[in-house]
Amino acid sequence: MEKEKNKVIEVKDLCKTYFMAGGLKQEVLKHISFSINQGEFVSIMGHSGSGKSTLMNILGCLDRPTSGHYELNGLEVADKTDEQLAHIRGKEIGFVFQNFNLLMKRTIADNVSLPLIYADVGAGERYDRAVQMLERVGLKGYEDRLPSQISGGMQQRVAIARALINNPVLIFADEPTGNLDSKTSDEIMALFTDLNKQGITIVLVTHEEDVAEYAKRLILIHDGKVGFDGTLAQYKKESK
Ligand SMILES: Nc1ncnc2c1ncn2[C@@H]1O[C@H](COP(=O)(O)OP(=O)(O)OP(=O)(O)O)[C@@H](O)[C@H]1O
Numbered sequence: 211m212e213k214e215k216n217k218v219i220e221v222k223d224l225c226k227t228y229f230m231a232g233g234l235k236q237e238v239l240k241h242i243s244f245s246i247n248q249g250e251f252v253s254i255m256g257h258s259g260s261g262k263s264t265l266m267n268i269l270g271c272l273d274r275p276t277s278g279h280y281e282l283n284g285l286e287v288a289d290k291t292d293e294q295l296a297h298i299r300g301k302e303i304g305f306v307f308q309n310f311n312l313l314m315k316r317t318i319a320d321n322v323s324l325p326l327i328y329a330d331v332g333a334g335e336r337y338d339r340a341v342q343m344l345e346r347v348g349l350k351g352y353e354d355r356l357p358s359q360i361s362g363g364m365q366q367r368v369a370i371a372r373a374l375i376n377n378p379v380l381i382f383a384d385e386p387t388g389n390l391d392s393k394t395s396d397e398i399m400a401l402f403t404d405l406n407k408q409g410i411t412i413v414l415v416t417h418e419e420d421v422a423e424y425a426k427r428l429i430l431i432h433d434g435k436v437g438f439d440g441t442l443a444q445y446k447k448e449s450k
């Protein structure tokens with residue numbers, strides 16, 4: 211019998227409702243269920259406002275569901291304190307965002323090694339590890355520049371190096387190519403593909419089919435629910 215693969219993410223009946231002033235509320239995620247195994251490369255698509263970022267924030271332990279279950283590496287996230295969640299985020303998860311989120315006045319090495327400050331790593335080792343990570347994303351020699359002195363695509367590579375610095379098992383990327391031209395997008399997606407081949411599980415939100423094409427699996431969020439879960443090729447066939 212084939213050995214069951216390790217589940218990294220399992221969500222069951224996950225709901226998220228935003229409660230706003232004046233008693234207004236908005237149900238954004240409605241009973242979402244799926245699981246993701248270690249080593250998968252998954253893209254999440256859906257219309258603007260369908261709840262993709264809301265879902266990513268919950269999966270990344272930046273926010274909590276209103277109800278339902280979320281197990282990360284077999285541990286129920288709802289049972290964890292905020293402090294424990296911060297610890298899990300720092301140790302297991304790397305984040306990449308659309309607007310790179312770099313500190314513009316700090317050097318590239320400082321940006322990449324920032325997560326290590328919270329892990330109490332000394333300055334010398336932080337620098338060395340930043341240099342190693344920059345090499346991994348093709349930016350050897352750029353460690354002492356400022357973000358304003360490199361291109362957008364390079365800035366996103368720096369953000370990816372920062373996401374990698376704690377050797378995460380999982381990377382969440384919310385529209386990582388949203389601010390890049392198509393050639394640079396392809397380069398960034400090739401880098402994610404490479405990292406996935408090295409065993410890192412990748413979950414990526416995108417609006418573009420070209421970008422989703424790089425992932426092996428597509429989860430479509432429609433009206434707060436899972437509208438499709440399978441390969442992009444299957445999806446294209448079905449939606450013809
Ligand atoms: N903090 C919040 N408080 C109240 N409503 C929110 C909050 N965050 C998101 N929403 C609402 O939830 C819905 C889903 O938002 P979300 O950002 O998850 O969408 P999205 O699929 O990521 O969209 P986009 O493709 O534009 O990034 C939207 O209607 C949004 O207005």
Ligand SMILES: [Mg+2]
Binds near residue numbers: 262
């Ligand atoms: Mg979004």
